[in-house]
Amino acid sequence: MQQSDNMEKIESTTTKPIPSTERIFQAVRELRAMDQIATRDTVAELTGLKLSVVDDRLRNLVDDGKLKRLLRGVYELVESFPEPRAISKTVLPNGAVVYDIGDDVWTLSPQEARVLAELSMGAAGTAVLINSTNQHLYLATELAAKVEKLEREMKAHKAHKPNPAQGSLLDMV
Numbered sequence: 001m002q003q004s005d006n007m008e009k010i011e012s013t014t015t016k017p018i019p020s021t022e023r024i025f026q027a028v029r030e031l032r033a034m035d036q037i038a039t040r041d042t043v044a045e046l047t048g049l050k051l052s053v054v055d056d057r058l059r060n061l062v063d064d065g066k067l068k069r070l071l072r073g074v075y076e077l078v079e080s081f082p083e084p085r086a087i088s089k090t091v092l093p094n095g096a097v098v099y100d101i102g103d104d105v106w107t108l109s110p111q112e113a114r115v116l117a118e119l120s121m122g123a124a125g126t127a128v129l130i131n132s133t134n135q136h137l138y139l140a141t142e143l144a145a146k147v148e149k150l151e152r153e154m155k156a157h158k159a160h161k162p163n164p165a166q167g168s169l170l171d172m173v
Contacts, residue, residue: 023047024057025066032077040073 018026027046028038036042044054058075061067067075085102092098095110108116 020047020049020053021057021060023049024054025061028061028067028075028077038075040075043075 024043024047027043030046031038031042040051040054040058043049043058044051047054049057058067058069062069062075065078068078070076086100087102088100090098090100095113097108097110097113099106099108
């Protein structure tokens with residue numbers, strides 16, 4: 001009997017309830033992970049807390065710099081990263097590349113360095129491609145509108161009966 005009492009005491013001390021501020025912060029993080037907007041209503045629904053408690057804790061999290069208020073009742077996580085480390089890159093005569101990142105040193109073969117460069121340029125290359133595609137679509141749309149306008153003008157000129165005394169310039173085209 002005494003052993004079961006001890007187990008209950010251990011369980012009750014190890015499973016402390018999560019403070020409401022932490023529950024709300026976790027709810028906002030979960031919503032972010034699912035690409036959902038964190039509103040006071042959705043946070044209250046996820047946590048089961050009253051709106052007054054949610055509002056108070058959200059305000060505290062904003063004051064602490066963990067969240068930012070985008071609009072009234074809409075919140076977003078504040079990105080926090082560690083201090084940036086010093087980074088250097090050295091290309092050796094044999095083609096190997098040495099990256100020094102803080103206390104870490106990576107020595108890459110020429111092939112590994114190319115793969116890393118390709119991976120790093122992936123996002124930038126995609127952005128350039130999207131921008132280029134948008135510019136081409138804009139130009140194509142603009143040209144199509146000009147061609148359509150010219151076709152309408154040509155059609156209107158052909159439909160217009162010229163004065164026989166003036167001759168027809170359209171017959172020459």
